[in-house]
Structures are given as structure tokens and as C-alpha cells.
Amino acid sequence: MQKDQLFTRRRILLAGGAALGAAGTAGVILAATEETARTAAAPVAGPQARQALAPSAFRLQPLTGYGPPRAAPRKVKVREEPILRISGRGRRMVLTFDDGPHPEYTPHILDTLARYGVRAMFFVCGECVVENKELLARMADEGHVVGNHTWTHPLLTELDRGEIRDEMESTSDAIEDAYGERPQWFRAPYGAWNRAAFQLGADMGMEPMAWTVDTTDWDEPGTDTIVDRVEEGAAPGVVVLSHDAGGDRSQTVHAIREWLPYLIDSGYTLSVPRRRV
Structure with missing residues (x-):
């Protein structure tokens, strides 16, 4: 499919708000890892995993049961450790941004x-996606x-397992509606992985990705x-972790303008x- 066709499709998705059925993931991954993190029930993904934050007042509840049924994704191998x-x-390096999209910081x-012709990965939260679908279309x-x-x-x-599934499935549905494709990557909040997250992610056709370098911009x-x-x-x-939402990310916006041309x-x-x- 040509880029202009994808562009038109995504705009139709945004304008009409239609929930299109997916054709499933088109095949999975990937680049095998050379180093992995230890598996644990506590936050482990990356050298400086964050502490859990108190729920914010704007948190929404996951959407469930809306729209036509989705096509079953292609399952992938269940990993015991994140990438x-x-x-x-x-x-080669990979740049990743978590917690968005945010209307103030993500566009910058x-x-x-x-400006530098660089592609990156954005690990998004469903509650932010539904308010900023145009940003996913741009991505x-x-x-x-x-x-x-x-x-x-x-x-x-x-x-519990059912709650984790709901968090993940509803987010994949929202991503497909806004982005045009179901996600093939998953990242656990706070780097807190457990067996259920690995199993459910694999069932949904997603590979687990952590990070190598934490910018600590969240702090x-x-x-x-x-x-x-x-x-x-x-x-x-190296996989670099930054954030485009979840707080004041003006420092992140300014910093990337310095370190990206340096790299x-x-x-x-x-x-x-x-x-x-």
C-alpha cells in the first residue's frame, strides 16, 4: 500500500471514528537481543526503573466491548525477559518515548x-490516544x-490477569483506530514485568521491549x-528511554534538540x- 493510501485511510479513520477490523499483524519480529534483563515481579526493565506514581485525577477507564470484533493477532513466542x-x-540505536501522546510536548x-529524518518508537497510553488521535496519525x-x-x-x-488483558487489549484497539495498525510492541509501565504480561503480550502479537539507557527525564x-x-x-x-507525557516534558523537548544532532x-x-x- 502506498503512503498516500495509508494517509487517506488514517484520515478516514479519524474523521469518521470508525473501528475497522484488523487483518492481524503482518508478521513479527525481529532483531534478536544480545543482552536481556532479569525477569522479576518487581520493576526491572532498564537500569533505573521508576517508582509507581499515585493515580492522577484525569485517568480514564479502559474501553471494552465497543466496535466490531477484531481479527485474532498472530501470536509470537512467549519470552521470559524483555528486549x-x-x-x-x-x-544503530533506537529512540523510544513513553506515556503520550501529549498535545503540548509530542508535536515538538x-x-x-x-528535521533530522529520524524514526522512533512511541509507547502510548490508551487514555491519551483517544484524546490525541491526530498525533498517532502523524506518527x-x-x-x-x-x-x-x-x-x-x-x-x-x-x-490480576483479566485486568492486565483489559489494559492491553483496549489500548491496542485504540491504537488501531487512530494509527491504522495494531501494535506489535509492548512495554510494561515502570518496567514492572511479570509472567502474565509476557504471555498476554505474546498472545496479542506483541514483543516486549524495555530499554538500555534511561534519560531520567521523568524526574x-x-x-x-x-x-x-x-x-x-x-x-x-542501545535503546534510549525518554518521555513525551506524564509530567512537564519541556526539558525533554529541549534536550533532544541537543543530543540528537550530537548522535x-x-x-x-x-x-x-x-x-x-
Whole structure:
């Protein structure tokens, strides 16, 4: 399908609000990992997993039972550990952004990525997707990959299996409505993985991705600190964690304008993980 056809389809999805049935995922992944994180019931994904935050007042409830039935996704292998790095030749890195989309910060990040011709991954929350579908359409049009980050960003290790499924399925449905495709990647909030998350993600055709370098932008440490963490952590195969929502992300917006050209000038290729059809 040509890009202009995809563009038209996504605009129809947004304008009409139709929930189109999926044809399933088109084949899965991927780049095998060379290093992995330890599996545990506590937050483990990445060197600096965050502490769970108190639920915010704007949290919405996951949507269930609306629209036509979805086609069953192609299942993938159930992993016991999340992907921390990507394999491949050369100085390749992956940039990822969590918790959005946000109408104030996400457009600035997309503008910077577009300026340098870089594609990234956005792990989005369903409650934010339903309010910002046009941003997911833009991500699709500009070649970015959208992943599932649950509906309300809960600590999955405190939920039962049915609650986890609801968080994940409703978010995949919202992503498909706005983006035109079901997600093939999943990231557990706070890096808190458990067996149910791995199993359910695989059942839904999603691979689990964590990160290698945490920018700590979630803690608002200052633009310079964020820049230093990315530049010092840069290495082939690295997956960088940043955020485009969940708080004041103005430091992230300013920092990426500094560290992105630095990485490019240093010979790094910033792209998304490869997939095998």
C-alpha cells in the first residue's frame, strides 16, 4: 500500500471514528537481543526503573466491548525477559518515548525527529490516544512505530490477569483506530514485568521491549543531565528511554534538540527495530 493510501485511510479513520477490523499483524519480529534483563515481579526493565506514581485525577477507564470484533493477532513466542538491546551491524540505536501522546510536548518531539529524518518508537497510553488521535496519525505518516503502554499506566504486578488483558487489549484497539495498525510492541509501565504480561503480550502479537539507557527525564533532572545521560550512554544496539507525557516534558523537548544532532554527528543511525515478515 502506498503512503498516500495509508494517509487517506488514517484520515478516514479519524474523521469518521470508525473501528475497522484488523487483518492481524503482518508478521513479527525481529532483531534478536544480545543482552536481556532479569525477569522479576518487581520493576526491572532498564537500569533505573521508576517508582509507581499515585493515580492522577484525569485517568480514564479502559474501553471494552465497543466496535466490531477484531481479527485474532498472530501470536509470537512467549519470552521470559524483555528486549533491552537491538542486534545488527553498525552504530544503530533506537529512540523510544513513553506515556503520550501529549498535545503540548509530542508535536515538538516529532518536529525535531522530522528535521533530522529520524524514526522512533512511541509507547502510548490508551487514555491519551483517544484524546490525541491526530498525533498517532502523524506518527504513522512519518514512519514512526507505535507500541502499547497500557491504558492507564498501572503497575501490572498489582493487577490480576483479566485486568492486565483489559489494559492491553483496549489500548491496542485504540491504537488501531487512530494509527491504522495494531501494535506489535509492548512495554510494561515502570518496567514492572511479570509472567502474565509476557504471555498476554505474546498472545496479542506483541514483543516486549524495555530499554538500555534511561534519560531520567521523568524526574525532571535538568536539560543538561538528560543530554549527558544520552551522550554518555550511546553505543551500538542501545535503546534510549525518554518521555513525551506524564509530567512537564519541556526539558525533554529541549534536550533532544541537543543530543540528537550530537548522535548523528557521532556516526549513529537512529532507527526502529527490523522485522521479518
